[in-house]
Amino acid sequence: MTADADDQPAPRKKTGRRPGSADTRRTVLEAARAEFAARGYQKASMRAIARAAGVDAALLHHYFGSKDRLFLAALEFPVDPQLVVERILTGDPDAVGERVAGFVLALWEEPTVRDRLLALLRTAAASEEVAALMRGFMVTELVSRVADGLGVPQPELRVELVMSQILGLAMARYVIRVEPLASAPAEELLPLLARAVQTHLTAG
Amino acid sequence: MTADADDQPAPRKKTGRRPGSADTRRTVLEAARAEFAARGYQKASMRAIARAAGVDAALLHHYFGSKDRLFLAALEFPVDPQLVVERILTGDPDAVGERVAGFVLALWEEPTVRDRLLALLRTAAASEEVAALMRGFMVTELVSRVADGLGVPQPELRVELVMSQILGLAMARYVIRVEPLASAPAEELLPLLARAVQTHLTAG
DNA sequence: GTCTATATCGTGATAGAC
C-alpha cells in the first residue's frame, strides 16, 4: 500500500513532446490521477485519460489491464501511516491537535497527493467497494493505532470524530468549494482545525 | 424548494400489491430516493428504480420526463432552512452548539430525510453541477443567515467549519460507515458534536 | 509498442401497440 513500483529510476523530463518512446507510464498515471480526482472513478473514462496523456486508449489496457487496476495504480498511498501516527503521538499532548492539523493541511497542499485523496474521496462516496477499502484502512492503520496512544475514555469514537472533521473539511474545501473556506490559506485554517482536533481528542 | 407537489392528498396504503392502479407516483419517488441514496445519481439506473418500484421503466419517463427531473423531484428539501436558522439562533448563545447538534442528528435519523441527504451528498461528490447547487444553497440559505446572527470575528469561516464537521460526520457515519461511529446512538454523539460546534462558533 | 477496428454491453429515451 506504500511502495511505488515505477520502472525508470532516473527522473526524466515529465512534460513536453511524447515521441513514441519511454516513460509514458508515469505520464499516464499522472493523467489518470487528475481525471479520477476531478470526476471520480465512474465518470473518468479511459479514453479521456488516454487523451490527456497524449497516448492511445488501447495502450492503457496494454499497461494496466483494466480500469480497476489503473485506478489502484494511480492511488498508491504516498505516505507510511505508521510513521505518521508515531510522529503525531510523540511530544506535548496539548499540542497533538496542532500536529495533526499541520500534517493534514500540508498533505492536502501537495498537488499530486491532493489528486489521490480527492479521487479516493469522490469514488468512496459512490462505490461501496472503495468505501470498504477506506473503512478498513482507517480502522486498522489509523484508529486502532492512535486510540492506543491516548489516555482518554472512548478513544475510538474521538479519533473517528477527528477523521470526520478532516473528511468534511476536504469535502467543503475541495469538492463543494464553498467560500471563504475554499480560498483560505492553510496557515489561516491551521489554528482553527487544530483547536477542533484537540477538543475532540482530549477535552473533558 | 420546499413544497411537495403530490397529487393524491388522501394517504392510501403505501406498501402491498400494485394492481395497475393509482398512487404509483409516490412509490416511484420512494424507490428513486432509496436508489439515489444508495448509489448516487449516476450509478442509479432508471431501470433499477422501476424494478424496485415494481413498475415499467417507461412509466418513469411518462411521469417525470427525464432522469434529471426524477432526481429533482425525489430531492425536494423537506425543511425550511430559514425557520431552522431562526430557531437555532434564538436562545442561550452558550447552547447554540447543542441546538445545532440536536437538530442535525434528529434530521439524519429520519429515514426518508436521510435518503435525500445521502443522495445529495453522494451525487455532489461526483457531479460539479450538484456540487454547485449545494454550494449555492449553503451560502445563501445557511452561511449568510447564521453569520449575521453571531457576534464573533470571521463568522463565515466559523459557520463553514461547522458545516464541514457535519458533512464529515455524515460521510464517516453513513457512507464510509466506520465503527463504532456508524452504530453509535444519536444521544451518545449529541454532546460530542455539540461541543465541536460550540467551539467552532464561539471559542476565542 | 502502437494503432485501427470492432465486439459486447448497459444506459436513457422514444414510438407505438393494446
Place this chain on the structure above:
DNA sequence: GTCTATCACGATATAGAC
C-alpha cells in the same frame, strides 16, 4: 396507463495489422 420493442450513444475491452 402500461407494456414491448427499439434507437442512439458511450463505455470497457479485445483482436489483430503494422
